[in-house]
Amino acid sequence: MSEKATRAAYGDALVELGGINDKVVVLDADLSHATMTCGFAQAYPDRFFNAGIAEANMVDMAAGMSTMGLIPFCSTFAIFGAGRAYEQVRNSIAYPKFNVKLCMTHAGVSVGEDGGSHQAIEDLALMRVIPGMTVVVPADANEARKAVLAAADFEGPMYLRFARLASPVFEQDYPFTIGKANVMREGTDAVVFACGMMVSAALDAAAELAAEGKSVAVVNVHTIKPIDAQCVLEWAQRCGNVITAEEHSVIGGLGDAVADVLMGRVSCKFKKIGVQDQFGQSGKAKEVLKEYGLTAPQIAQSIRETF
Numbered sequence: 001m002s003e004k005a006t007r008a009a010y011g012d013a014l015v016e017l018g019g020i021n022d023k024v025v026v027l028d029a030d031l032s033h034a035t036m037t038c039g040f041a042q043a044y045p046d047r048f049f050n051a052g053i054a055e056a057n058m059v060d061m062a063a064g065m066s067t068m069g070l071i072p073f074c075s076t077f078a079i080f081g082a083g084r085a086y087e088q089v090r091n092s093i094a095y096p097k098f099n100v101k102l103c104m105t106h107a108g109v110s111v112g113e114d115g116g117s118h119q120a121i122e123d124l125a126l127m128r129v130i131p132g133m134t135v136v137v138p139a140d141a142n143e144a145r146k147a148v149l150a151a152a153d154f155e156g157p158m159y160l161r162f163a164r165l166a167s168p169v170f171e172q173d174y175p176f177t178i179g180k181a182n183v184m185r186e187g188t189d190a191v192v193f194a195c196g197m198m199v200s201a202a203l204d205a206a207a208e209l210a211a212e213g214k215s216v217a218v219v220n221v222h223t224i225k226p227i228d229a230q231c232v233l234e235w236a237q238r239c240g241n242v243i244t245a246e247e248h249s250v251i252g253g254l255g256d257a258v259a260d261v262l263m264g265r266v267s268c269k270f271k272k273i274g275v276q277d278q279f280g281q282s283g284k285a286k287e288v289l290k291e292y293g294l295t296a297p298q299i300a301q302s303i304r305e306t307f
Contacts, residue, residue, distance in 0.1 A: 003166040006196075009141035010162050011036025013148035014073060018043040018044045019059060021152055027062050029055045029076040034164075035105045037075050055080045058089040059100075066098040071152055077111075078104035078120035078161060082127055093157050094130045101151045102127075103160045108247035109275060109292055110165040110197065112285035119280030119288075122199040125252025127159040128225050134178065135224040137246075137254075139199035141169045143222060146176035154178060163247075166283045167197045174220070181228035183235070187217030190241035190303055193232065195221050195254050198245040198273075204296035209303060216303060224257050232261045241269040243304050245299055247289075250274040273302050 017024050018040055025047045032038040032050065041048040042092050050056035055076055061206035062072035074081065081104040082089070093100045104123065111119045127135050134156065144162060151158050174182045184199065185206055194202040199220045206216040221227060221233055236242050242262065244255035257274035282288075289295055289300065293302065 001168045001171060002093040003040050004141035004169050005163060005164060006138050006141055006144040006162040007036050009103065009144035010103060010148055010160075011039045013145040014040040015043050016127045016145070017149060017152055018047065021071065023071045024066055024073065024152060025049065025070050026073045026075065027051055027058050029053055029058050029080065031076055034077070035075040045257055055085040056088045059085045060092050062100045063092040063096070063098050066100050071099060071101070073101045073103050074150045075103045075105065077118060078107035078123045079118050082120060082123035086126060090130055094133050097132055097156055099157070101158050101160065101164065103148070105162040106164045107161045108163060109280040109288045109294070110163055110166070110195070110247060110285045111280070112288055113282050115282035116279035121249045121275045121280060122178070122252065123161065124224055124233070124246070124248050124254065125254055128252065128257065132157060133225065135197040136178065137161045137222055137224060139170075139196060139220050139222055140167060141203060142173065143176055147222070150178055161196065163197055165197070168200045176222070179223045179226045179228060181222070181231040182220040183217065184220050185216070185218040187215040188239060189215045190243060190306060191217040191235040191239040192217060192243045192245055192303065193221045193254065193258050194245040194297075195224065196247050196300075198247055198294065201294065201299055202245050204302060205300035206302045208296065214307065221254060221258070224254055227257045227261060229261045232258055233266060236262055236266045236268050239268070243271045243273060243303055243306060247273055247294060250276060269306055271302065271306055
């Protein structure tokens with residue numbers, strides 16, 4: 001299975017999108033070679049704007065451009081775009097319901113060596129709580145491309161979360177519809193609702209458990225908000241044992257979004273896998289993921305403990 005970072009797929013998709021939609025503009029905060037918007041900058045220099053290390057300014061620039069009929073794609077690291085510029089995202093984009101796409105890279109602890117100061121583990125919670133904000137976390141490079149193309153056709157503010165680390169690209173071509181989860185593997189003993197790189201890890205964990213006679217379903221919840229409540233309810237009722245897996249704090253992200261759907265509706269076991277109430281730390285990306293219990297064998301063990 002090949003590997004490609006979702007941030008790299010994002011950069012490629014922007015170039016593709018630029019050729020079919022001349023309303024698309026891209027803004028970056030002096031990180032274009034990391035966020036991979038550099039390809040768009042080279043292909044369409046008149047539609048690329050480097051705001052410098054001034055994320056709040058970049059977001060406000062994008063808000064203004066959207067009022068002119070343009071479709072701005074704003075990019076920087078998630079910690080800066082969702083964190084430092086939060087007030088501008090809230091008041092300048094979401095409050096007036098402007099058509100701006102916030103495409104943030106280097107999310108989660110898999111940023112690795114940059115350490116806890118740069119590892120956004122609360123961005124989904126911050127974006128999810130903003131009224132009217134659509135929140136998407138692609139699971140692989142193919143889904144990242146489809147999400148970017150869909151974002152351009154979607155009217156309204158949207159947050160898309162991309163990873164630095166290369167991750168497996170699924171061999172099967174899955175459809176992508178905003179707000180519609182994808183069932184990646186069926187099962188009867190438990191269901192794992194996952195997003196981002198944790199989808200691949202959950203699938204590997206399910207395969208490991210299958211060898212032990214346990215049947216575990218895996219659902220890719222790429223849209224955290226609006227969440228596919230019907231799918232969540234159906235699989236929770238089928239399996240009676242629900243696990244969520246995310247490269248994000250267990251507070252306010254996918255786990256809580258799933259819990260909100262199930263509360264008072266389905267009686268089931270429930271467990272959240274993610275970063276506990278703590279910051280990230282510096283280290284090789286895969287070693288940091290292991291430190292926080294986010295590898296496939298560790299997820300398999302966490303699921304075992306629910307049986």
